[in-house]
Structures are given as C-alpha cells and as structure tokens.
Amino acid sequence: MPPDPAKKLADLVQQAGRLHSLPEHSRAEHERELFGEVRLGLLQPDALEGSFEEHDMAAMLRLMVSCGSKKRLASRAVENLKQFLNSRSWLKVAHGSPELLLELKGFLLENPEVTKDADMTAVASLLEAPPSDSRCRPDSPTSPAKLDDDTRRMILEPLQRGRELMASCRWHVVGDESGQALSLFCRGVTRLAGTAVGREAMEAPGAELPVLDWLASDWPNIIKFLANVYESRRLNRSQIEACVEKLRSLSPNFSEAEASAEGLPWRPKCADGAPEDTKDDLSPVEVEEAEEPPPPPPPLPPPAEEEKPGLLKRILWGGKAEEPAAPPAPPAPVPAPTVVVPKAAPAAAGYPSDPAGSGAPARAPKAAAKPGVVWVDVNPKAWQKTTLNGHTGLSFQGFDGTQETKPWLSYVQQRAASDERVAVLILNRRHKNDAVAIKQFCASKRVPPPQFIVCGKGAPEEVCREWGMQDIHVTKDWDEATRIALSEVRTPGPLPLPRDPRHRAATDM
Known part of the structure; x- marks a missing residue:
C-alpha cells in the first residue's frame, strides 16, 4: 500500500x-x-x-x-x-x-x-506581490528595505577606502593606487546595487540613500577621478561606465553633479567623433594649425662640371660646331650617416661586459607576460561565450567545473610564482574549498593570491561570510563577471624574494 x-x-x-x-x-x-x-x-x-x-x-x-x-x-x-x-x-x-x-x-x-x-x-x-490576505510585516518586501549592520559595513568599507585612495592621488591617475581606488569604489557600488535597498532605488529613483549621503560634497572630485582614469586606461572603461550607470539611479546627488560636469569622456559623441560638449570649441584655425605640412624633399646634389673639348676635337669640328649634349648624369645617392660605436671598457674580473657598450647587437627585450584569467563553471557556455575568451590583452583559460580531477587547481598553482600567474579566478559558489586551498597555497609561497569572483546566486555578504573572505566579488551575471575581471587584471610586478634559500629552490622547481 x-x-x-x-x-x-x-x-x-x-x-x-x-x-x-x-x-x-x-x-x-x-x-x-x-x-x-x-x-x-x-x-x-x-x-x-x-x-x-x-x-x-x-x-x-x-x-x-x-x-x-x-x-x-x-x-x-x-x-x-x-x-x-x-x-x-x-x-x-x-x-x-x-x-x-x-x-x-x-x-x-x-x-x-x-x-x-x-x-x-x-x-x-x-512572487512579485504578497498574498492579498497576508499582513505586512516590518521586514516584508512591501515595506522600505533597510540595510543590516553587516551589509552596511561591507558596502561602506570599500567605498571609504576607495575614496581615501582617490584623495591621496589628488583625484588623478598615480600608479597602482589609482587602479586599487577604482576597484574598491566600484566594488562598493556593485554591492549596494545588489541589495534590496539598491534595487528599489534603481527601479524608482528618489531621495538620496543614507549609505551614500556622506559623499555629497565629494561627487565632483570623484567624477573628475573617474574621467581621468577613463581617458588614461582603456581597460577600465567598461567598469567605469557600469559604475556610472548604477550611480545615476542610486544617488540623485551624483546624477546632478555629473550633469553639471563638462567634457566627460563617457558621454555620447557626435557623428564626427567629437564629444557633444566640446564640438563647438574647435575652430578651423585650430584644425589647420594641428595639421603639420609634409617635410620638404631632400636637395638634389649639384650637377657635375661639363668637360671642355680637347684640341683635336676643336680641329675636327672646325672650332665652331658644338658637341651633342650628353645625357645628364643621375643624382648621386645620399650616403647614409656613419655611426661610430665606441668600444667597451674591459670588464672587471668576475663581471661580464655590457653588450650594449661592446658593439654587439643588444638582445631583444622579453615580451611582458599577460595577466591570466581562469573561469571555472559548471555551465561551459559561461567561459565559452565570454569576451575574455580570445582577448588579446590577457591569457584566458576555461574549465568545466564538474570535473572531479579539478585540473584548475594545478593550473593556478603551477603559475603562482611566475610572471604568468593567474590574476583573476572566476568560480561557482560550490568551489569554495578550491578557493581556500589556492589561497593557502599562495600564502605558503609568499605570492599574492588571485582575485576571486563568485559567479552564482546569493547575496554578497552571505557568500563572503560563507567563504571567510571579504575581498571577493559576487554576481549572477556572466557579463558583469567579465567586466569585473577586466577591471581587476593587472600586469604582474616583481615577485618578493623568499627568506629561506631552501624555499627558493622549492619555488623554482
């Protein structure tokens, strides 16, 4: 039965x-x-x-x-x-x-x-509206959403730190600090947009959110900083455009400051390619002055002196008739300048001589390593269709997240201490243990771990608590994960030297 x-x-x-x-x-x-x-x-x-x-x-x-x-x-x-x-x-x-x-x-x-x-x-x-006979509770979605303490802290920390770094750079692009400031600030904006408070504000813009009210006087400087980074770093443009689009709905103060700013590079351009607010500033005189005339051609060498006819020729020709004119000789080629390379001084004992000073051809500089991005996803379409796949400015590798052998672990670990290190690692929420293992491995090798991006459902604060990490991105959108990855990749700098020579040998193996 x-x-x-x-x-x-x-x-x-x-x-x-x-x-x-x-x-x-x-x-x-x-x-x-x-x-x-x-x-x-x-x-x-x-x-x-x-x-x-x-x-x-x-x-x-x-x-x-x-x-x-x-x-x-x-x-x-x-x-x-x-x-x-x-x-x-x-x-x-x-x-x-x-x-x-x-x-x-x-x-x-x-x-x-x-x-x-x-x-x-x-x-x-x-799911969009509660049942008709249900009572509206204070924490119901029909009442205005509020940020709890943990969520508020996770939003404010990157915003405050990013704003401090922007101010320390005097709102200009200064080294790696500018990239870190942009990454932190955009991370805070993305987290706010992913909360219930942020979604309500983006769907129905209204009053300034309390979590952004303290930035009211800084918006003009922040907009100036974003414009400077936008013009100097092409890699961050999509990240800045996404951040600006979110802030227009999240903050009326930002929207007002942006509308009053002039010459912002992310605004639409006219048909001739000039920005709308700068098109009238160009005059014909300025355009003519901007065009440099082509360099004049090199002067021709002087013609060779005509040889005088001898006595026999003058007698044969009666001294009156002239010889037929010989065809003009072609201009002599301009000799190439000779470069004298000084000989190098003898090398000191135990030290090789400088090839640049020895007259020998210098070796071609080694090509800079491209930052690595790895995407591990249970849905192969995620890393097959992303624009990261085939991007010329980075090294990309995708893995099927259902493989039991987990080949991405060895892929990241083998490159952790080299110039080809993986700078960004995109994972699903189910790959938490893999992220922890990679972070511990990098700590043991004294090298920086990749920047983790969790692609899946769940609130950012919930995923951060579950993973035990604060400096991670959380998104459900594949395109958003792509934009975040492009903003996070950096050309790796010199690696720190290990303290123990035995550790050096283990790392080089």
Missing part, C-alpha cells in the same frame, strides 16, 4: 528543517535523497494545506533552489516549486523572508529555459 501523501509530505518537510543540523560531509547526500522523494509527497495537492512549521517550510523551499542549481535537476525543481507556491500558506512563507524571496526570484531568472510556460509565468508574478 503506497504511503499517505499528506503524511509523507509532513515527514519530508520536517526532514528539510533538520538538514542544517547535519554534518557538512553528509548533508549533501541527505539533500539529494530528500529531493528525490518530494514528488511522492506532492501527489495529493491538499497535502500542502497541512500544518507545518514555518522554518521547516522555508527550509524545503531553499532545498528546491539548492538542488535546482544543478542543471539536470532544474526542471524537476521548477515543477515542485510550481505546486508549492500555488499554495497560499507556502507563498506567505516565501514573502515572510526577504532573503528567501530573493533566492526564489533569482532561481527562476537563472533558468529561463525551464520557466517558459504560462504556469511558471503566473508563479513568478505571485
């Missing part, structure tokens, strides 16, 4: 609520088993109206999102969610937690290929 669907579902929901108490090494196996049995509990639609604990119901919905992140289980997870969210009690639980609601929306947006039908469109619309 098959089990009662109502009892089966009640038992499964309770098991979902207890998953968080299981050890991490066995939790994944229990999640897979539980996910496979959920369909048996949903055979009877009335079973969803039973009495369940809200935290158990929320855990079950999170289980659908977690297992549905695997492509082969996505369609089944969507079918289960369709039944869960068509129940008013389960929909109220989803709206009772802003974090859970965000996870559900993100899952549906990440799987458009399995959410095309009209039923899922209706379910997605249910």
Whole structure:
C-alpha cells in the first residue's frame, strides 16, 4: 500500500528543517535523497494545506533552489516549486523572508529555459506581490528595505577606502593606487546595487540613500577621478561606465553633479567623433594649425662640371660646331650617416661586459607576460561565450567545473610564482574549498593570491561570510563577471624574494 501523501509530505518537510543540523560531509547526500522523494509527497495537492512549521517550510523551499542549481535537476525543481507556491500558506512563507524571496526570484531568472510556460509565468508574478490576505510585516518586501549592520559595513568599507585612495592621488591617475581606488569604489557600488535597498532605488529613483549621503560634497572630485582614469586606461572603461550607470539611479546627488560636469569622456559623441560638449570649441584655425605640412624633399646634389673639348676635337669640328649634349648624369645617392660605436671598457674580473657598450647587437627585450584569467563553471557556455575568451590583452583559460580531477587547481598553482600567474579566478559558489586551498597555497609561497569572483546566486555578504573572505566579488551575471575581471587584471610586478634559500629552490622547481 503506497504511503499517505499528506503524511509523507509532513515527514519530508520536517526532514528539510533538520538538514542544517547535519554534518557538512553528509548533508549533501541527505539533500539529494530528500529531493528525490518530494514528488511522492506532492501527489495529493491538499497535502500542502497541512500544518507545518514555518522554518521547516522555508527550509524545503531553499532545498528546491539548492538542488535546482544543478542543471539536470532544474526542471524537476521548477515543477515542485510550481505546486508549492500555488499554495497560499507556502507563498506567505516565501514573502515572510526577504532573503528567501530573493533566492526564489533569482532561481527562476537563472533558468529561463525551464520557466517558459504560462504556469511558471503566473508563479513568478505571485512572487512579485504578497498574498492579498497576508499582513505586512516590518521586514516584508512591501515595506522600505533597510540595510543590516553587516551589509552596511561591507558596502561602506570599500567605498571609504576607495575614496581615501582617490584623495591621496589628488583625484588623478598615480600608479597602482589609482587602479586599487577604482576597484574598491566600484566594488562598493556593485554591492549596494545588489541589495534590496539598491534595487528599489534603481527601479524608482528618489531621495538620496543614507549609505551614500556622506559623499555629497565629494561627487565632483570623484567624477573628475573617474574621467581621468577613463581617458588614461582603456581597460577600465567598461567598469567605469557600469559604475556610472548604477550611480545615476542610486544617488540623485551624483546624477546632478555629473550633469553639471563638462567634457566627460563617457558621454555620447557626435557623428564626427567629437564629444557633444566640446564640438563647438574647435575652430578651423585650430584644425589647420594641428595639421603639420609634409617635410620638404631632400636637395638634389649639384650637377657635375661639363668637360671642355680637347684640341683635336676643336680641329675636327672646325672650332665652331658644338658637341651633342650628353645625357645628364643621375643624382648621386645620399650616403647614409656613419655611426661610430665606441668600444667597451674591459670588464672587471668576475663581471661580464655590457653588450650594449661592446658593439654587439643588444638582445631583444622579453615580451611582458599577460595577466591570466581562469573561469571555472559548471555551465561551459559561461567561459565559452565570454569576451575574455580570445582577448588579446590577457591569457584566458576555461574549465568545466564538474570535473572531479579539478585540473584548475594545478593550473593556478603551477603559475603562482611566475610572471604568468593567474590574476583573476572566476568560480561557482560550490568551489569554495578550491578557493581556500589556492589561497593557502599562495600564502605558503609568499605570492599574492588571485582575485576571486563568485559567479552564482546569493547575496554578497552571505557568500563572503560563507567563504571567510571579504575581498571577493559576487554576481549572477556572466557579463558583469567579465567586466569585473577586466577591471581587476593587472600586469604582474616583481615577485618578493623568499627568506629561506631552501624555499627558493622549492619555488623554482
């Protein structure tokens, strides 16, 4: 006799609520088993109206999102969610937690290929507004969203540090500090745009956000800094354009300061290529002066002196007739200047002589190593379709994130102490242990680790806490991950020397 669907579902929901108490090494196996049995509990639609604990119901919905992140289980997870969210009690639980609601929306947006039908469109619309008979709680998405302390800190820290570095550079481009200032500031803006507060502000711009209010007097200088970096570093232009676009919606003060600024390089240009606000400043006189005349041709050598006819010729010709004119001789070629290379002084004992001073041809300089970017993703389309693949300014390598051998670990570690080090590493959230292992390996070799970019669902502050790292980027958008990677790559500088000679030998092997 098959089990009662109502009892089966009640038992499964309770098991979902207890998953968080299981050890991490066995939790994944229990999640897979539980996910496979959920369909048996949903055979009877009335079973969803039973009495369940809200935290158990929320855990079950999170289980659908977690297992549905695997492509082969996505369609089944969507079918289960369709039944869960068509129940008013389960929909109220989803709206009772802003974090859970965000996870559900993100899952549906990440799987458009399995959410095309009209039923899922209706379910997605249910997530946009709470049930009609539900009460609006203070933390409900219908009330103005607020930043908690951890989220506020994670936004303010990079903004403040980036602003300090900009001011130390006097709002100009000065060495690596300018790139670090830009990276930190854009990171804070991206994190703010990814929160519920940021999304509300971008959808319906209004008053200045409190988290940005302290920058009101600095916006003109920050805009000046962004313009200077935009003009001097082509690699950062897409990052600056994305940051400016977000700030226009997030901060009315920034939008006003940008509108009053003149000559900003990211503004649209006219048909002739000149910016709109500088086109009228060009006069014909300036254009004529800008064009230099071509250099004059080299002067021809003087013609050779004509030889006088001898006595015999004058007698034969009667002394009156003239000889026929000989064809003019071609101009003599201009001799090339001779360069005298001084001989090098004898080398001191034990030291080689300078090849540049010895007269020998100098060796061609070694080509600068390109910064490396590695993308590890369970969906190969992520690193196959990105513009990083084939970019001439960097060395790119993509890996299938489902491989058990994890070849990307050896790829990054073998290059960690060389000029071809991996500067940026893009991973999925499931690759947390790999990121920790790479960071520990780089620390043991006394070399900087790659800049990590987590490409997947989840709030940035949540992923940072889970990974135990603060200096990482989190995004669900492949294009955004590409823009961040392009802004983070840097040409590697000289590596620090190890303290122990034995460590030097181990590193060079």
